[in-house]
Amino acid sequence: MTTRGRHVKSAAIGGLTAVAALVVVTPLLLVFGFLLYQGAAAVNLDFFTHLPKPVGEVGGGMANAIVGSLILLALAAALGLPLGILGGMYLAESQDRRLPLILRFLADVLNGVPSIVIGIFAYTVLVLPMRRFSALAGGFALAVIMVPIVLRTTEEMLRLVPRTLREAGLGLGLSRWKVAVRVVLPTARAGIVTGVMVSIARVAGETAPLLFTAFGNRFWHGGLDQPIAALPLQIFAYAIAPYDDWHRQAWAGALVLIGLVFVVSLAARVATRGRYSAAR
């Protein structure tokens, strides 16, 4: 093949891969466009302040589901974040050779376990003994999903902290835990915050593990040991129902949910702008 031909071929394949990249991001425009188109009309103040109306009555909102989702996220964060961050510190700082490797592998495997399976797990260990669906069980399921994500990002961020910083701390006579807590952790804070937000964005939209743990609720929840509404559950229930009015509500809920997810993702991005890429 001539040199010219080879360069033409190179450019042609470059073009093909560019088209592939374009196709990969197109669904974002399609999905987000329809969400705006269908959802914007149905999102109003009532949507954020009112309970769902019974079938046949127009209006109403998803206030209970929005609050429910926030409660579930708080529960998941309270349980999952300490475990994930401490575990990540262990993986990054451990002098052991074998154990961190195994744990890292397990974290990645757990990250790939379908969320519906996590739901069955939470159902068996919490719903069956308590004999009822509950916010606690939902929060637990989400926490199990959160832990491996937070753990791995925390570890990677801590590894970006230069070794010389640790040595300087130890050299000044600080103990290991003080170096870890007072020197390494603050240095990696922005990165860890990003990991936390990525994990929150991920579980905020989770539906499958809540189906038989949090279960959903048409009203305000009556305590953490009671079934609780969640935005994704409500969207699912409304989407598969045969009423046009519910479909409108489902679109509105989806718009609010994706707004939440995107804002958290963007914030995560901003938190580490510059540092992350510079450290690579």
Added chain:
Amino acid sequence: MDTSATLGRTGTVEGLPLSPLARRRSAARHWGDRVYGGLTRGAALTLVLVVVAIALVMARMAWPALRAFGWRFAITSTWDPVADRFGALPFIYGTLVSSALAMLIAVPLGIGASVYLAELAPLWIRPPIGFLVELVAAIPSVIYGLWGIFVLAPFLRTWVQPALGQALGFLPLFQGPPYGVGMLAAGLILAIMVVPYITAVGREVLRAVPDAQREAALGLGATRWETTRIAVLTYGRSGLVGAVLLGLGRALGETMAVTMVIGNRPEISASLFAPGYTMASVIANEFTEATGDLYLSALVEVGLLLFLITVAVNGLARILVWSVARVPAGSQA
């Protein structure tokens, strides 16, 4: 370097006599280090606990069904809660076919896009497109499902399926009435959902290929594409297979979007237009309604199968990805 070799655990020089104050401080440090070590190690070890607990708890719940049906569970297709007879073949079939269809579309697109993002795209365009890919991956499953029901399925019903039926209707794959919802819709929605994962992991793998590889090829006069093909893709091949397997793992376990567009009928049909059912969606739909003990047990067994399959696929995928893109610098991984 291991500092403890020279300084000892507490940071004091071994063998020197300590003043009482220093001794007290040293004891406090020792204590602090122990608490710190115990806490972080304990947190990390809960991972083992969780993974083992998931397997054990599900195996116990699935035991009655395992005992009642044995191997026939995976190869028979009667799913009759009233008669307490359960066979999961239609769900296994649905999961495998929808995932295969998704991979057929997602693999070339995902690999192509990751090559573009890591090798061929102008530098300034890489971060924004990379970010858009992350956003596509961040859209929740239930929203893809909603979009699938009200946008994708009607589009398939009115445009795609009639056209496919006319052009390729002689194949059993494209026969039958166009419902919109069905195996084809499930495969497409899965492809859309899985492709950003393949792209993102694939990009990381390709980025991890050492620059010396590229420079050597470029130095010999190779074009950009030749460099990519000879020096980068060959080097990163196993990592890319890992990226694809990670995508496959996602597709196999994906629940909500598929449940909303696959039609949920436990039948095995050669046609992609026909409704189907997957392992994940039968659990999603029937778990809270399962009245009998054996019924619930059978559903958990479906979950256990799904768990084992995805653990195997993901485990293999990680090993392959790690063989190329090792965890960030400094670790022995």
